[in-house]
Amino acid sequence: MTVRLGEHVRIMSGTEGPPGRCVALEGRIGHQVTCSIYECRGSLCREFNPNNPDGEPNDACDEARRAHGLPPLPRKEPARGR
Ligand code: SF4
Numbered sequence: 001m002t003v004r005l006g007e008h009v010r011i012m013s014g015t016e017g018p019p020g021r022c023v024a025l026e027g028r029i030g031h032q033v034t035c036s037i038y039e040c041r042g043s044l045c046r047e048f049n050p051n052n053p054d055g056e057p058n059d060a061c062d063e064a065r066r067a068h069g070l071p072p073l074p075r076k077e078p079a080r081g082r
């Protein structure tokens with residue numbers, strides 16, 4: 001289910017370039033999807049988070065969503081002054 005990316009890394013087949021669709025992804029993008037190997041997914045998948053540590057959406061996630069015609073994730077409301 002993987003392809004080589006460089007000397008030491010393998011990535012999921014289907015994710016080599018945009019728009020990309022992982023071979024382990026089941027369902028219809030934009031409606032309902034699930035990872036068919038979630039419990040044993042690789043480290044790259046485990047480390048990917050749709051949000052940055054500051055809670056703002058991950059630009060890479062928005063880019064992937066855009067490649068499939070989906071809108072970016074909602075941004076946090078700016079803090080209001082006192
Ligand atoms: S989390 Fe699952 S469906 Fe998503 S890229 Fe990784 S293996 Fe594929």
